[in-house]
Amino acid sequence: TQLLEQSPQFLSIQEGENLTVYCNSSSVFSSLQWYRQEPGEGPVLLVTVVTGGEVKKLKRLTFQFGDARKDSSLHITAAQPGDTGLYLCAGTDNYGQNFVFGPGTRLSVLP
Amino acid sequence: NAGVTQTPKFQVLKTGQSMTLQCAQDMNHEYMSWYRQDPGMGLRLIHYSVGAGITDQGEVPNGYNVSRSTTEDFPLRLLSAAPSQTSVYFCASSYSNGVETQYFGPGTRLLVL
Numbered sequence: 001t002q003l004l005e006q007s008p009q010f011l012s013i014q015e016g017e018n019l020t021v022y023c024n025s026s027s028v029f030s031s032l033q034w035y036r037q038e039p040g041e042g043p044v045l046l047v048t049v050v051t052g053g054e055v056k057k058l059k060r061l062t063f064q065f066g067d068a069r070k071d072s073s074l075h076i077t078a079a080q081p082g083d084t085g086l087y088l089c090a091g092t093d094n095y096g097q098n099f100v101f102g103p104g105t106r107l108s109v110l111p
Numbered sequence: 112n113a114g115v116t117q118t119p120k121f122q123v124l125k126t127g128q129s130m131t132l133q134c135a136q137d138m139n140h141e142y143m144s145w146y147r148q149d150p151g152m153g154l155r156l157i158h159y160s161v162g163a164g165i166t167d168q169g170e171v172p173n174g175y176n177v178s179r180s181t182t183e184d185f186p187l188r189l190l191s192a193a194p195s196q197t198s199v200y201f202c203a204s205s206y207s208n209g210v211e212t213q214y215f216g217p218g219t220r221l222l223v224l
């Protein structure tokens with residue numbers, strides 16, 4: 001079974017600070033996705049990375065897929081209260097059939 | 112488009128009762144799936160379907176049944192509810208499996224007493 005770990009589990013920062021959250025595994029994934037989930041709602045896709053070493057930027061969010069496709073990071077620059085939420089990473093399994101989700105990082109950005 | 116809809120939003124059951132969680136999508140997606148979300152455990156796949164008439168088990172299928180008679184609908188049935196099935200259930204759909212974007216419904220919060 002492929003497993004994904006995320007760190008930190010919780011993060012509380014002040015508006016304007018930078019932060020990085022991590023998604024790690026001992027397994028190789030063919031692709032990896034990052035989602036944000038707000039209370040009472042379903043997850044919403046932020047980005048998909050498919051190539052080892054790939055870097056994608058989405059405004060103040062920068063996503064990186066590790067060279068070995070076993071890990072990924074999400075960096076947020078100048079965090080805002082609207083960034084508050086649960087950040088989930090999900091990897092496509094070996095057969096490209098289904099997703100394995102990490103437990104998530106719960107981010108709170110205080111004004 | 113309504114996207115992915117789920118009913119009910121909340122449900123309380125007694126141990127041993129059965130119920131069906133409804134999921135529908137209007138995006139003509141072939142791939143649909145059911146997840147449960149528990150604190151500290153992320154989302155775990157219960158069952159999935161790659162098209163009408165085709166279903167398969169995910170990571171935690173025990174105690175749940177699914178069927179897919181149409182492209183639009185993918186109901187999840189709890190046969191005999193247990194307290195361990197207390198969770199938030201999400202339905203998702205996408206054009207296909209793999210790297211396609213999954214669209215999630217708003218979830219059903221289930222409490223089994």
